[in-house]
Amino acid sequence: MMTISNIFCALIGTVVSLLLLRLLFRKTGPFHLLKRWWMSTQDLFYAYQVLKVPEFNDAMQENPLYRRVSAYLNSLPSLEESDFTNLFAGKKPNDILLHLDPNQTIDDVFLGARLSWTNHQRGDRRAFVLRIRRADKRSILRPYLQHIHAVSDEIDRKKRDLKLHINVDRVVLDDGVSGRWRSVPFTHPSTLDTIAMEPDLKDKVKSDLESFLKAKQYYHRLGRVWKRSFLLYGPSGTGKSSFVAAMANFLGYDVYDIDLSKVKDDSDLKVLLMDTTSKSVIVMEDLDRFLASKSTALSVSGILNFMDGILSSCCAEERIMVFTMNSKEHIDPAILRPGRVDVHIHFPLCDFSAFKNLANSYLGVKDHKLFPQVEEIFQGGASLSPAEIGELMIANRNSPSRALKSVITALQTDGSAKIGRRLSHDGSRKAGDESADSSGVFLKDSNAMKDLRKLYGLLRMKSNRRTPSFDEASGPRDG
């Protein structure tokens, strides 16, 4: 009986203490009142300066700083905690925008200094009013304004509707001016998360792109054009083009896709480049194929000038250049020298870890009883491109087991056929079935193929020389 009343008393005690704590710490409670009183007492001992950022100047022209401050303040975490915040839907789905009520104040902290902003509104006149301690002003005002610029730039970048520009022979624009680029909204869904790639490599590329975005001052101090070039190379269907789209989405940049077969000569390439804007990814796909065929009057030196960034320095900068190739084996090393191409990224055929990645995103399957069998086949040396495996998974997406079985069959047949072709190409051994269907999905495995696969697995194990996936040639890193 004693124990039950003890428990009851303890329960009551806990509830009462919780209620008291709540009263103490709520916004109008003694703790917050005390905090506010302490701050206003402190304020008596400091001199403050008030700075105004009006929406318009005297000539009724818009003040760009007003828009930036507005974007900055609406992104502050303290706004989420304010009782005077309005919520609006943004342009993109799931976008929620926060806005502070007129004549309300929010606090901000920068480099340890406390600042406050009031959203001042009288009639049609609007301004943001910054209150800052005089003692802090000299040391932090300039960096604080730069910080506001950087944050609002970042917000703009994320909000932009991206465009894909394709070079055409000539197009007449709405305003009657003719141009060489035809533009459409860029809505490619590929993101760095949807690309199956070694996680370390993906992280490296991400941080490389992030540090590029912050490196404006750094590049300028070095007297270099603020650009970075990437070479994506690997067999067909390994995700190079998808990766370009993912990069553009990550950076919030437009894409200029240069179709080299439509570039007449070097001066034509110059014109095209001069018509591109900053904050863009400029892509030359299948450069190896173009260099091998050389079907237009565009010279290699025209391409080299483009790669060096001489041409882009005349107009806007902040560009990413991307070249894709199936193989860089027969490419003149001068084309790929550091400075021309800063980062080399290898896109290999699928291995077991990339396969698991694809199974997770295409089928929602993290583990499966057929995985050990798939792993064994990969270890035997067979492989398909992520595009081939992705197609099989999409076609059988309602049944993961069927999807995995079809991948296994394809690996056993098409993979073996590929191995056979490679071996016969080397002259080491003749492939059994050279006429295999390229999709290979419905072909039956044979003993000869099994032997070839074992042999190929051994050869691969012996020559286990891996191409590094991310090879940073040179160039500035961060700002």
Ligand SMILES: Nc1ncnc2c1ncn2[C@@H]1O[C@H](COP(=O)(O)OP(=O)(O)OP(=O)(O)O)[C@@H](O)[C@H]1O
């Ligand atoms: N690594 C990957 N991760 C996720 N999906 C991939 C990957 N590789 C290819 N795919 C899928 O396969 C399809 C083709 O890929 P993509 O066009 O990017 O390959 P590619 O390397 O550019 O081929 P090509 O050299 O023939 O141009 C895309 O739909 C893409 O979604």
Ligand SMILES: [Mg+2]
């Ligand atoms: Mg491609």
